[in-house]
Amino acid sequence: MTNGKLITFEGIDGCGKSTQVQMLSDHLSSLGYSVVVVREPGGTDVGEAIRDILLSVELSPCPETELLLYLASRAQLTRQIIFPALNEGKVVIADRFADSSTVYQGYARGIGMETVKKLNAFATMNLVPSITFILDIPEEIAAERMKLKSKDRLEKEGTDFLKKAREGYLILAQEEPERFVVVNASRSPDVIFEEILLILKEKRVIQF
Numbered sequence: 001m002t003n004g005k006l007i008t009f010e011g012i013d014g015c016g017k018s019t020q021v022q023m024l025s026d027h028l029s030s031l032g033y034s035v036v037v038v039r040e041p042g043g044t045d046v047g048e049a050i051r052d053i054l055l056s057v058e059l060s061p062c063p064e065t066e067l068l069l070y071l072a073s074r075a076q077l078t079r080q081i082i083f084p085a086l087n088e089g090k091v092v093i094a095d096r097f098a099d100s101s102t103v104y105q106g107y108a109r110g111i112g113m114e115t116v117k118k119l120n121a122f123a124t125m126n127l128v129p130s131i132t133f134i135l136d137i138p139e140e141i142a143a144e145r146m147k148l149k150s151k152d153r154l155e156k157e158g159t160d161f162l163k164k165a166r167e168g169y170l171i172l173a174q175e176e177p178e179r180f181v182v183v184n185a186s187r188s189p190d191v192i193f194e195e196i197l198l199i200l201k202e203k204r205v206i207q208f
C-alpha cells in the first residue's frame with residue numbers, strides 16, 4: 001500500500017487543466033507538501049518519445065494503435081514515477097491519466113469504455129486516483145480558449161469531437177460518483193481553484 005495521494009485532472013482540451021494543476025502544485029508546495037506533477041502522454045523519456053508520435057500532425061494511427069501508445073506511455077509513467085512517489089508519501093498531481101483513454105479512445109473513438117478500463121487496469125497495476133476533478137465546460141468555450149494556442153493533431157478535430165468527449169466524461173462521473181468531482185470550469189481560474197481546495201479539504205484528501 002502507498003501512503004501518498006494521486007490527484008488527477010480531466011476534461012476536454014482547453015478546459016483549464018494545466019492552469020489548475022499549476023495552481024494546486026504551487027499552493028501545496030508552499031504549504032510544505034512534496035508534490036510531483038506529471039502529464040499525459042509523456043512524463044518519462046519513453047513517454048515523451050511516445051508523445052511525439054501521438055501529437056504529430058504527419059501521422060494518423062488507427063484508434064487501437066493510438067490507445068496502445070497511450071497505455072504504453074502510462075505503464076512507464078506509473079512504474080517509473082507515480083508509484084515511487086506515492087510510496088514516498090508524496091502528492092502526485094496528474095494532468096490527464098487513465099480516464100482520458102476511457103473517454104477519448106473508449107467512448108469518443110468507439111473502442112468501448114469497458115475494454116479500455118480493463119486495459120488501463122493492466123497498464124496502471126490497478127492504480128486508482130484518490131480523487132479526479134473533471135473540469136466541465138461547453139465545447140464552444142473550450143474551443144475559443146484554444147484559438148490562442150497552436151494546434152496539434154488531436155486539437156484539430158473540432159467541436160463535435162470535444163462534445164463527444166465532454167459527454168464521455170459526464171458518463172464516467174455518473175458511474176463512479178465517489179471518485180469523480182465535476183467542476184464548472186466556465187468560471188474564472190481563481191473561483192475554480194477555491195472550489196477545488198474546498199473539495200480536497202471536505203473529502204480529506206489533503207489535510208490543510
Ligand SMILES: Nc1ncnc2c1ncn2[C@@H]1O[C@H](COP(=O)(O)OP(=O)(O)OP(=O)(O)O)[C@@H](O)[C@H]1O
Pocket residue numbers: 011012013014015016017018019020145146148185186187188189190192
Ligand atoms: N478559468 C479560465 N477562464 C478563462 N481562461 C482560462 C481559464 N483557465 C485556463 N484558461 C486559459 O485557457 C487556455 C487553456 O487552458 P489550459 O492550457 O490550462 O487548458 P488545458 O485543459 O490544459 O488544455 P489542453 O488539454 O489543450 O492541455 C489557456 O490560454 C489558459 O490561460
Ligand SMILES: [Mg+2]
Pocket residue numbers: 017018019095
Ligand atoms: Mg494542458
